[in-house]
Every structure is written in C-alpha cells, then in structure tokens.
Amino acid sequence: MSWLLTILVFLPTVGALAVMAAPRGLSRWLSAVFTGVVFLLSTWLYIGPMISSGGNAAVFGNVSHPYWVDQAPWINVAIGSLQLKIDYHLGADGLSIFMLILNALLTFLAVLGSGNISKRQREYMALLLLLETGVMGVFCAFDLYLFWLFWEIELIPMFLLIAVWGGQRREYAAWKFVIYTVLGSAVMLAGILLLYFNLGSQTGVYSASFNWLATHHVSGNLTVLGLTMSSQLIIFLLIYTAFAIKLPMFPFHTWLPDAHTEAPTAVSVLLAGILLKMGAYGLIRICVDFMPSGAHQFAWPLAILGVINMVYGGLCSLVQSDMKKMIAYSSVSHMGYVILGVAAAVGPGATNPAFKEAALTGAALQMFTHGTITAMLFFSVGVLYDRAHLRDINAFGGLQAKMPRLTWIYSFAVLASLGLPGLSGFVAEYLVYTGSFSTFPILVGVAAFTVIITAGYLLWMLKRSFFGPLNPKWNGITDASILEMTPLITLAVLVLFVGVFPQFMINLLHPSLNNIIQTISGAVTASGR
C-alpha cells in the first residue's frame, strides 16, 4: 500500500471535522489549507511515476495494472452458496489520475472562490470537503461495490449545499437532484448485483474487483419479463442509467438546469466540473470496459442520444435569458461530445482502432475541457452576480467599459468553450469529430451544427451583456478583485496549456484508453459482429 490514495480520499473528511471543531473565523482558511494540501498531494500522482520512470507515460498502467494501488480486505463472506467479497481496493491509472487531480484542483479553487459565502460558512466549508471525499473515492475505487458506496456519499453534501446556500428555488432543485440521483443509484445497484452473480456463476470466481471485471466479461442471455436479451446489454443499461442521469444524458437531464441555476457559484463549479464527470468516468471505466459487447450493441442509440444532447442542449441554451441556465444547458450540449465519443469507440464497423482511440481520447479530454472551461464560466457569472444580484443576460450591456478584467477572462472562457483552436476545447472536440466520423458519418454531420449553435449562443450572450453601449444602471459596478481572478487565471493557464500541448494529457490517458479499445475490439471480434 502506498497510502497516497487513502490519504487523498480521507484527508478531506479529516478537514471537514477540523473545520467543524475549529472556531468560526478559521473555517475558510482551514478548508483552503486542507484542499490545498490535497491538491499538492494529488499532483504527486502524476509527478511521482513520471520521475521514477524517467518520463515514460506508459508507467501509469491500465485498469488491470494501475500504478497506484491501495488494497486491504474488508468484507468477505462465504457460506452456503453465497460468496460476497468487497475489498477496500483503491487504484489509479491515467484516467483516474487525471480526474483526481482535476477534482483536487477544482475543490481548492471552489474554496478560494467562496469568499462571498457569509451564511453558515463553517458548515458550507465542511460540506465542500465531504463532497471532495466522495468524489475522490468514486474516481479511485477499484472495487465495484466500493465504487457504489462512494457514488452515494456525494448525495447528502450536494443536497445540503444546494438546499441551504442556493437561490430562490433551491428546495425544489435540491429535491429534484436527490430523487434523480437516488433512483439512478438504486438501478445501478441492481445492475451491479446482476453482474456480480452472473459473472460469478459463469466463472466460479465471485469478485467485484476492477482487475477481474475488466478481463472477464459476462456472457449469455438473460430473460427479463419474458424478454430475452444479452446479459451484457441488460447490465449495461442498468448501470448506465445512473451514469446517464449524472452525465446528464437526454432525457434524464432535467435536474441539471435547476440544480446548476440554484446552486451557489462554487457549487455550480463543482457540479459541472466534477460531478458530471463521475457519469462520464463511469461510462468509460465501467460500462464500456466491463460490458464491451453490451456497449457495442447499444452504440447506435448511444450515439443518437449523444447527438440529441449536443444539438438539443445547444438549442435550449440559445433561448435562455438566465446566464447560469444557459451555461447549464451548454453543459448538456458539451457532455454530448463525451457520449458521442464513447459511442464511436464502441461503435459498429471495423474501423481503424486508432480512430476509435481518438474518439475515446476526445471524450476523456472533453471531460477535462468541460470541467475547466465551465468552471471558468460559472466563476465569472458568480463574480457578476455578487455585484448585480442578477443573471439576466438582457439586463446588462456594455460591461466591458467598467469590468475590463472580467470581460477579458470571460471572453477567454467563451472562446475556449466554443472550441477556438489553441485552447483545450478545440482539441477535445476535434478528436471526437475525427474519431467518430468514419463510424457515424451522418450523425456527425448533424452534430457538427453544434459548433455553430455553440458559437451562436455564447457570442450572442457576450455581445448582449458585455459589449455594446453601457447600460447606465451599471455605472457603479466594480471589476473583479484579485482574489476572484485567481481561480479564473489558474484555469485559463491550464486551458491554454492543454490547448497548446495536448500531447502530455493524451500520453497520460493512452495506456488506460488503449487497453479499453483492445478490450472492445476483442469482445466485438469474439461476438462476430
């Protein structure tokens, strides 16, 4: 055991307890220290292996052989015909590492960016830290049951964060969030049980360890309510339901605009930046890797739903007048890229595996891209909202005269979001489009309109609120402070860096994703489709 992952997961919990125990005045500093330390430690996940291997990214390994492992036996029963084994098994390969670092970074920035929270600050900070524990756990759990346990930890902190510190309709939004999430995780548990017992009875080994599940796939058919389907497809659909809700995929997306709009700024940042990625991560890591032929059978519907997400989310964004709601729908649209990329990776046709890997890499990069860029958008809107207490796009106008700094960084975020070459958004979208074109040419043709729609709503919003003649109402508005600019600039640097040097991210992801692609092609060849 290296303990690093354990520390990353549970240090925030310790922080939450410390924050609750410490005097009120210290809560902000204390939580900044804890999240800061977690972030610094998380970077070692990347730096450590790189140093020890002399810069060879292959060292990060894949789902079967992750570089970082923390493992201890936890629950193990074998009586009668029952074998239940749940290990405390944490692991991190390239795909996990990059989500773990993103989570640590965004939580740190969210704490820094929560200076405007004066109401019950101590509890707020403690809940942010608890949230971090849950999400860290999701990204490094390497046992399916453990994954499910961590998956649900996030529920209560997020619910309370929206319900207490949210906007006007916070109660409605918080409850909607809970209902969707809990339904999803109940269905996921049913899927996990089905997978565990079917695979166990087929192979004779009952294990929910990722190593095992990635190399041994369930086979055969299952009959449910008189309907016979392949086991993999049923399990895929059950488990994916939870991820589809989290992603969110059309038609399960309706909780997102409410939750995003009502949540306080930093929580919106975390929602968009991290929580949606849990769904995407689960789709790639669990659904695709453990049920490859189930995913393969579902590739067409997945691709179509992904394109609906992209186009429909974009069209919804066009008509929003609330800035936050517009960004929320743009999240729906952007997460569609992830779905399309994954669908192409598992999709039909004997296309060159390089294209498939490009699509999957694009999907994974889109997770990062969307996380950072949407975080920037939400932070910017938060700055504006703190001053104006309004988010109505049409109520502003010509703000660039009074807020040059914010205008600059906001425009940067907008351009990154619509995929300007040289910034990270472009890399991800380009890879998704290129990778999926040969598999779904017509769908990609339709999806390409998203680029135009995205540019439309974002630039139109920018024009209406920041450019043009200054609305005299906002004569007294002040520009973003240095503290407010800190998270924005940090993220901007990251977005620019990945946009210019995407290769280092691609190298990090390559060992994990390549392994998944091989799994898929193996399964597809075996099933003869």
Next chain:
Amino acid sequence: MSPTLIPLSSNDMWILSPEIAMTALALLVLSLDFLIKRREIIAFVSVFGLAVPAGLLAWIESTPNHPVYGFYGMYTIDNYAIFFDFLFLLIGAGVVMASYDFVQRYMRSSGEFYALLLFSLLGAMLMASSRELITVYISLELTSFPLYVMAGMLRKDIPNDNASSVRSTEASLKYVLLGAMSSAVLLYGMALLYGITGSTDLGEIAVALQRGFSGGPNSIVLLVADTFIFAGFGFKISAVPFHMWAPDIYQGAPTPGTLFFSVASKAAGFAALIRVFAAGGLLNAGSFYLWGFIAIAAVATMTLGNIVAIAQSDIKRMMAYSSIAQAGYILVGFTAVAYQPSNQTGISGMLVFLAVYVITNIGAFAGIIAFANATGSEQLRDFDGLFRRSPALAFGMILCLMSLAGIPPLAGALSKIYIFVTAWQEGGLLPWIVIIALINSVISIAYYIGVAYRIFVKNPPREDRLRVSAAISFALAVSVAGIIAATIFFQPLLNFGVSGAQALLK
C-alpha cells in the same frame, strides 16, 4: 413419561446462568427502588449490572465445547442465542442511558421502568434460546407484559402536548388488548402444529414434519398453523398486516418506551420467528403458499411502512412506520430463507441487519428523547434548524437517520446490501423482491432526508442553544461510534452473524 420431578443437572444451571443473573439484577433494581429512591444509583446499577450476564455469556461462549442444550433439549445456548443475548444486553444499556432524564421528568418512577425493562429483556433472552413451543410462548409473554405497563407510564404531560399522558394510558390499553389477541393467535397456531406433529419440541417437530404427515406438504392445517404462528410473531415485529398497533402505541408511549419497543420487541420477535420456522422445520415442510405468504408480507410491510412514513408529522409516528419498513427489509431476508431453507445466508443477513438496525435506532431515538427533554416537543416541524441549536445532537441524529436510510458508506447501507445480496443470489423470484426493496429504499430517502433537511436547512424557530444531558449525549455518542465501528469492522459483525446462522441450521 411419568409425572415425576425431572432432575436438573449443573449444566442446565450453567447455561441458564446469564438469565439467572438477569433475574437477580431485575429484582435488585426493583428493591433498590423500594429502599433508596436515588435515580442515579438505580440507573447505574441497571447499566453496569448488565455486565454480569454479559460476562457469563462471554464466559460460556469462550469455553470450548460448552454444553449447547439443556433441560432435555428444551433450552439452548448456541451461537444464535448468544448473538441475540448480546444484542438484548446492548439494548438494555442503550435504553437505560437514553431514558435517564426522561424517566425522571415525565414518568416519576425510575426503578419500576428499569426493572420492567430488565424483566422484558430477560424474556427476550429466553425467547432466543427456547427450543420448545410452550417455552417460546411463556418467554414471549414475559417479554410482552412489561411492555404493556411501560406503554402507560407517562404520568406527566409533555409540555407541548396536553393529552400525552391520556394517550399513553390509551396506548397501554390498546397494546394489552392487541397483544392478548396476537398471543391467542400464536397459541392457536402452536396447538395446530402440535396436532400435526405430536410434539412441542422444535427438533422433534422438524423430524415429524420430515417423516411425513397426513395431508403432505400442501396440508391446509399446516399452512394455517404456519400462518397463525407467523401472525403471532408478526405482531411483535410489526409486519403488515399485523402492524396496526405500532403507530398509535409508538406515539402514545413515553419515548424511552417507544425506543424499547422498536428494538427489543422487534429483535425478540425475529429471534423466535426465525428459530421456530427454521429449527422447527416449518420452512422445509412449507409449500409454495407459505413462501408466497411471507413474500407478500415482506413486500407489503416495507412498501406500506415507507409510503405512510412520508406523511407523518409526529416524529415518533414516523419512526414507527420507519421501523415497520425496516422489518420489511428483514423479511426480505426471511423470504430468501423460506425459499431455500437449508441455506444459512439469509439468516445471517437478517441477524446482521437486525444488529445494525438496533444500534442505529437507539441513536436516533436518543436524539429524539434529548430533543423532547430540551424542548418538550416531538413534532417533526419543531426539529427545524436543530443544527444551529445543537450541532452535535443534530449531527448524531442525521448520521443515524442516514444509516437507517441506507446511505453509503454507513453500516446501514452495508447491512442492507448484504441482506439484499443474500436474497438476490437465491434466484427465482427473489431478485424481483430485491428490486422492490431497492425501490422502497429510494422512497424511504424522502422521509429520512426530510428530517435531515428540517434539521439542517430550515431556519430554527428560536436561536437558543439546547441543553443535552451527559447521559443521553453518551448514549448518542456510543450509538454513532457503534455505527462507524460497524462500518469499518463490518467483517467481525458478519462473522458473528454467520456463526449464529450456522448454529441454527446445524
């Protein structure tokens, strides 16, 4: 057998020693109450006196090859009984600590309450160990009678509720009447069973049923006997449709009494239910109809409990329906056992779930009692903003409620997964019942999180700080620590439950 006095061996006395110690303790508490009216001493003696039967139990358990059967097979101290005995002793300690202030303030009689509680636990311990129908019945009555009295012990109205002492008396009366009826039903079932098999000994019943009997497995008489026995115990565990008493009596009884009903009566009911049905071979001999009856009861119990709980405005009523729903989850395990009687997994799932439920419910009720002590209210709406009035109390309560709701990673979630897994792996119709149970878990979130929502999110009516006494804080803290310990060290608990289940089906 001629009606002569049957000689008892020293072995019999040894395996009965925990119960003898318990009797002595209860009598001591009763006489202390009579001699010195000092509540702190009485409570102290009650809690620490429990160490004697616990020590004896541990001694017996740790002795290799200790005698398992006594009194000619009528009585046993196998791992199954030991599991439940420890659970009952834990309940005793928890309830005494949680009730310490409440008893003084609203019941005006500390010694009686504690003595009744100990007698009831004595009955519960006997229930877990009995291997003979008459003994089961007598133990059941010994468990129940103190409960009837405890339900009516609220002598002084709770400040915010002028009719509470009247309602307590009413609850007591209802409890006696319904309890008597359920006993009658149980006895009827036992009589029918005796008629079929010619024995009241569970082992002999199992043999007789296996050997075959007139009518065969589909015999109507056997089915009626099974149903009546299930109904009799179903009353104790508040399984639908025998749950009607629970909400009224939970609400009317003094809150420590309610806590005690919700854990002790339920655990004792399950202890006897499982033993009679599994060790008595009723499940083996049972037809598909019996399985169907149990399955329907399980589904109805959890569904009704969860749905009705949402609409409650009194926290004790809500907890009553919550406890009904939890009984439903345990019955899911029982459904699996009924489906495949030779399998011990379902029983181990039930035991583990029950243990976690007991620990958690003690904590949740300790919170409710502490709140009632400080504010004089048991209405759900008065819990608004509790977090700001007493963060520690609120934190403890939220944690317990989340564990009851089965929110990971708390022990409640683990035990729930375990019992569902044990049911799921039986195959057949069981996965569908588990899916219904999962849907129920989702529904239950509404009211458990609903309370957490009130506690954390809503604004408090007053900004004052609530005073929570040391005893009850300790009870709550122990419960929270227990939940966390059961989460991290789930495996030892599981082993204990598995050994209990294996002992039962040896």
